[in-house]
Amino acid sequence: MKKLLIACLIMLSSASIYAGGYRVAAQGQRALAMGHAGVAVVNSAELAFFNPAGLAHLEGKLNVSVGFTGVLSQTRWQNEDTGQFSETDSGVGTPFHAYISYKLNETFTAGLAVYTPYGSSVDWEQDWAGSHLVNDIDLQSIFVQPLLSIRLSDEVSIGGGPIFVTGNVNFNRNADRSLTDEQGVRSNVTIDDTGVTNWGWSASMLITPGDNFKVGINYRSEIILSSEDGDATFNNFTNSPLTPANTTMGFQADLPLPAELTIGASYEFNDKWLLAVDYNRIFWDVYKSLDIDFENPAVPNSINPRNYKSASTYRVGVQYNALDNLTLRAGYYFDETPVRDGFFAPETPRNDSNGFTGGLSFAINDQIAIDASLLYLRFQEVDASYDPYVENGQQAPFEGTYNSNAFLPGIGLTYKL
Amino acid sequence: MKSIYIKFSLFFASLLVIASCEPEFEQSVENDQIYESGEANFSNYVAVGNSLTAGFMDNALYREGQMNSFPNIMAGQFEFAGGGEFTQPMVNDNLGGLLLNGEKISPNRFVLAVGEDGNPAPAELAGTPTTEITNKLNGSFNNMGVPGARSFDLSFNGYGNPANLPSAANPYFARFASSPDASVIEDAVAQGPSFFSLWIGNNDVLGYATSGGAGQDQTGNLDPSTYGPNDITDPNVFAQVYSSLVDGLNQSASGGILMNVPDVTSIAYFSIIPAKTVTLDAETASQLNAQFSLYNTQVLGGLAQVGVISESEAQARQINFSAGNNFVTMQDENLTDISTILQGPPFSLDPQTAQILSQLRQANDSDLIPFSAAQVIGTTVNDDPTLINGVSVPLSDQYVLTPEEQSLVQAATNAYNATIEGIAQQNNLALLDVNSILTQVNQEGIPFNGGVITGEYVAGGGFSLDGVHLTPRGNALIANEAIEAINEQYNASIPNVNLGDFKTITPSNDVAQ
Numbered sequence: 001m002k003k004l005l006i007a008c009l010i011m012l013s014s015a016s017i018y019a020g021g022y023r024v025a026a027q028g029q030r031a032l033a034m035g036h037a038g039v040a041v042v043n044s045a046e047l048a049f050f051n052p053a054g055l056a057h058l059e060g061k062l063n064v065s066v067g068f069t070g071v072l073s074q075t076r077w078q079n080e081d082t083g084q085f086s087e088t089d090s091g092v093g094t095p096f097h098a099y100i101s102y103k104l105n106e107t108f109t110a111g112l113a114v115y116t117p118y119g120s121s122v123d124w125e126q127d128w129a130g131s132h133l134v135n136d137i138d139l140q141s142i143f144v145q146p147l148l149s150i151r152l153s154d155e156v157s158i159g160g161g162p163i164f165v166t167g168n169v170n171f172n173r174n175a176d177r178s179l180t181d182e183q184g185v186r187s188n189v190t191i192d193d194t195g196v197t198n199w200g201w202s203a204s205m206l207i208t209p210g211d212n213f214k215v216g217i218n219y220r221s222e223i224i225l226s227s228e229d230g231d232a233t234f235n236n237f238t239n240s241p242l243t244p245a246n247t248t249m250g251f252q253a254d255l256p257l258p259a260e261l262t263i264g265a266s267y268e269f270n271d272k273w274l275l276a277v278d279y280n281r282i283f284w285d286v287y288k289s290l291d292i293d294f295e296n297p298a299v300p301n302s303i304n305p306r307n308y309k310s311a312s313t314y315r316v317g318v319q320y321n322a323l324d325n326l327t328l329r330a331g332y333y334f335d336e337t338p339v340r341d342g343f344f345a346p347e348t349p350r351n352d353s354n355g356f357t358g359g360l361s362f363a364i365n366d367q368i369a370i371d372a373s374l375l376y377l378r379f380q381e382v383d384a385s386y387d388p389y390v391e392n393g394q395q396a397p398f399e400g401t402y403n404s405n406a407f408l409p410g411i412g413l414t415y416k417l
Numbered sequence: 418m419k420s421i422y423i424k425f426s427l428f429f430a431s432l433l434v435i436a437s438c439e440p441e442f443e444q445s446v447e448n449d450q451i452y453e454s455g456e457a458n459f460s461n462y463v464a465v466g467n468s469l470t471a472g473f474m475d476n477a478l479y480r481e482g483q484m485n486s487f488p489n490i491m492a493g494q495f496e497f498a499g500g501g502e503f504t505q506p507m508v509n510d511n512l513g514g515l516l517l518n519g520e521k522i523s524p525n526r527f528v529l530a531v532g533e534d535g536n537p538a539p540a541e542l543a544g545t546p547t548t549e550i551t552n553k554l555n556g557s558f559n560n561m562g563v564p565g566a567r568s569f570d571l572s573f574n575g576y577g578n579p580a581n582l583p584s585a586a587n588p589y590f591a592r593f594a595s596s597p598d599a600s601v602i603e604d605a606v607a608q609g610p611s612f613f614s615l616w617i618g619n620n621d622v623l624g625y626a627t628s629g630g631a632g633q634d635q636t637g638n639l640d641p642s643t644y645g646p647n648d649i650t651d652p653n654v655f656a657q658v659y660s661s662l663v664d665g666l667n668q669s670a671s672g673g674i675l676m677n678v679p680d681v682t683s684i685a686y687f688s689i690i691p692a693k694t695v696t697l698d699a700e701t702a703s704q705l706n707a708q709f710s711l712y713n714t715q716v717l718g719g720l721a722q723v724g725v726i727s728e729s730e731a732q733a734r735q736i737n738f739s740a741g742n743n744f745v746t747m748q749d750e751n752l753t754d755i756s757t758i759l760q761g762p763p764f765s766l767d768p769q770t771a772q773i774l775s776q777l778r779q780a781n782d783s784d785l786i787p788f789s790a791a792q793v794i795g796t797t798v799n800d801d802p803t804l805i806n807g808v809s810v811p812l813s814d815q816y817v818l819t820p821e822e823q824s825l826v827q828a829a830t831n832a833y834n835a836t837i838e839g840i841a842q843q844n845n846l847a848l849l850d851v852n853s854i855l856t857q858v859n860q861e862g863i864p865f866n867g868g869v870i871t872g873e874y875v876a877g878g879g880f881s882l883d884g885v886h887l888t889p890r891g892n893a894l895i896a897n898e899a900i901e902a903i904n905e906q907y908n909a910s911i912p913n914v915n916l917g918d919f920k921t922i923t924p925s926n927d928v929a930q
Contacts, residue, residue, distance in 0.1 A: 024669070064813075074439055074440055075440065076439075076440050076441075076442065078442060078445065078446045078447075079446075079915075080444070080446060080451060080912070081912060081913065081915075082912050082913060082914055082915050083443075083446045083451075083452065083494060083497045083912040084445055084446075084915070087444050123905050129915070129918065177867070177891075177917045177918050178889075178917070178918060178919055178920035178921070179920065180923070182479070182511060182528070182542065182918060182923065182925050182927060183481075184480065184481035184484070184511055204924075224785065238923060238924055238925040238927075239925055239927045240529070240924035240925050240926050241531050241925050241926070242531060242537065242924040243924055244531070322422070379440075381442060381443060391867045391868065391917065392867070392868055394867050394868050395867065396866050396867025396917050401441040401442060403441065403442050404440055405439075405440045408497065
């Protein structure tokens with residue numbers, strides 16, 4: 001009998017909060033239109049995110065960039081051995097950004113950035129074949145960062161500032177692959193927390209060896225969100241001492257937002273053409289395992305190995321000043337997955353992807369321009385599995401074929417004075 | 418200059434077009450014909466049988482069980498290869514009890530309840546059932562599984578007539594029979610099945626086995642209307658009925674699968690309680706031995722000496738207890754009844770004692786104790802603490818399936834299975850050897866992604882809490898094995914299901930007080 005009790009408890013031990021690679025690169029409409037390359041492009045207040053050191057090089061006293069992006073993503077899963085299939089509800093995520101910089105004098109420029117680099121929203125069909133791993137998840141984080149940019153010389157400037165992060169998470173999954181209540185409704189657990197906060201920082205440098213050639217480097221620190229005041233709600237368990245009670249209890253979990261290093265360069269061929277390349281490294285290897293410690297000691301901790309590896313992204317973009325009031329942009333990037341074989345969890349199934357981007361800026365007058373961008377993110381069809389899931393003391397890999405894409409149209413406004 | 422605009426516009430437009438496409442698999446299980454039906458046609462699958470086909474489990478027919486009936490699981494997979502809708506005569510609730518004119522006539526399902534002593538045991542789920550069997554369901558049903566049906570019941574006209582209840586009709590069939598005089602097989606054949614499954618014969622031996630052989634072996638009696646509920650059906654009656662059932666179903670069908678009868682010793686019902694189930698301390702054991710010493714020496718010895726019983730019977734009837742686990746005591750109808758002799762001289766025992774000793778022996782490893790004995794073993798007679806059932810008072814015939822009784826069941830089962838195999842071959846139908854599948858479940862278990870399904874009660878995952886019927890996971894196992902047999906027979910490629918996705922038993926303390 002003990003066996004059954006243990007079985008019921010172990011069912012709870014495989015929760016997961018995060019998407020596989022929950023970085024959403026949409027922190028500026030102009031950069032996004034160029035493959036999200038921008039560490040060495042002095043263009044607008046988007047530098048507040050891409051390279052704060054560059055803010056000191058902006059023309060004008062006041063620069064503002066605001067915008068948001070709609071993330072329309074869809075993932076399909078199927079298993080040819082069983083014929084099971086499912087798809088995510090293509091909900092819309094809306095990463096946004098607002099940057100402002102103000103030139104204090106020739107040397108110092110101050111700024112403020114608000115942006116959402118990490119987030120995930122995935123909604124599978126309720127009780128689908130992988131519902132023991134995730135039914136739905138919504139992860140949001142907002143970064144708020146005061147900035148200072150210093151022009152050390154004509155060639156070198158530096159910048160950076162502290163980051164305040166606030167995050168929310170809501171995540172639901174079934175207790176295991178089959179447990180139900182007396183009415184046949186699947187037993188499930190929801191984890192919810194809002195207003196989880198912590199601090200980090202970023203620092204950057206921009207070097208301008210020549211008039212048309214720029215090199216940039218930007219580092220953003222790792223930030224661990226420690227969720228301590230959230231609720232874990234147990235639903236649709238049977239009325240039995242052999243299963244957890246239907247109740248709400250506290251939990252504790254650490255959610256890493258990994259550090260990111262970007263190095264890049266831009267070159268202006270002439271008045272019309274600009275080329276930018278960026279290399280990103282995200283230090284995902286910090287994400288070893290997601291461990292959820294439930295307040296009630298009778299409910300064992302949920303250990304969810306992730307075993308991520310650090311991953312790189314290669315970006316290239318071009319900009320063409322077509323008319324005095326019209327600028328066209330296009331770009332491409334290749335995004336490496338941080339997920340290792342056998343650790344492919346369906347919270348956000350993200351394998352290697354190719355991003356194709358395009359966009360434009362239309363200047364209404366000397367001060368205001370409208371920016372638009374479009375990203376189409378295509379993932380290779382992949383046969384993958386999540387192996388660490390354990391039920392009744394035995395591993396039960398969750399396998400299948402995934403096919404995803406994402407479509408991110410964005411719009412923004414640039415203002416300079 | 419213009420060409421750049423055109424190129425850019427084209428680039429932007431193509432991004433939009435690509436992006437508006439949903440992700441598509443190279444080969445989609447939904448849209449592409451990955452799976453083949455081969456020579457079979459699954460458009461109208463009809464399942465005929467008994468409780469096992471109906472999805473009866475945990476001692477009741479309830480909605481969740483019906484949804485997990487093996488035919489419903491199979492029909493779900495057939496949909497990948499041209500299978501049509503599969504309708505079932507759904508009961509009203511997840512309790513499972515039946516009402517006849519508002520009176521409860523069958524219990525709710527079992528759940529696993531933890532008692533005050535901390536021990537889990539099956540108990541009836543609390544609640545008032547709402548399935549009134551006089552509420553007739555309209556239409557025809559692909560699942561023609563009728564709990565309790567024996568082979569010959571399927572062709573019995575009036576089996577669904579409420580006027581014939583309780584003895585000559587079946588309350589489950591009464592709910593959905595097309596007319597009071599319809600038979601199960603007529604209603605099945607009338608649907609013109611394109612494919613069928615037939616799993617019948619279990620109840621032709623099961624009643625006898627679960628009643629510990631209290632019924633009769635009717636081998637030689639060709640008139641099933643004279644059979645009692647716990648009797649063994651004559652194999653010739655079975656063969657004749659079975660062949661006519663298959664002939665009927667085969668008229669319209671492109672194919673079908675016949676499923677044979679598992680050996681009763683392979684169901685959990687006979688393995689939950691070991692024969693060696695009486696736990697005694699040394700003191701009690703020696704007290705009991707003292708109590709039975711006259712019986713062991715003088716009675717058995719004396720009767721053997723005068724030839725009333727043989728020397729080997731005297732040996733087999735010895736009662737011996739020791740500290741630890743002991744075999745239960747039982748009444749074996751194959752032993753010589755010595756109650757009359759014991760009441761006369763020289764023994765001159767009182768009738769009660771003589772009755773206890775009349776056909777007394779201790780069980781051994783060859784005996785099977787039905788789960789029903791759990792209610793009896795260890796209880797006292799007339800609140801007399803010295804009269805303990807299974808110890809000082811032998812278990813009556815219905816609580817032990819002796820080797821002699823087992824061999825009657827075995828012989829009938831073998832005969833039925835030979836018939837089933839022969840008819841499958843004659844008609845080029847798929848055959849599922851459920852008998853060997855359940856034997857494998859019991860012996861080494863059958864592994865699946867994330868576990869092993871075994872015959873162990875509760876923990877094994879195969880048998881529901883009634884010990885006879887399968888869990889949803891057990892049904893999924895049968896469905897998978899049937900699908901493989903069908904794929905083989907008809908060159909089809911129906912996909913299997915994942916056993917780990919199917920539940921086993923339900924723990925709950927919401928039980929009737």
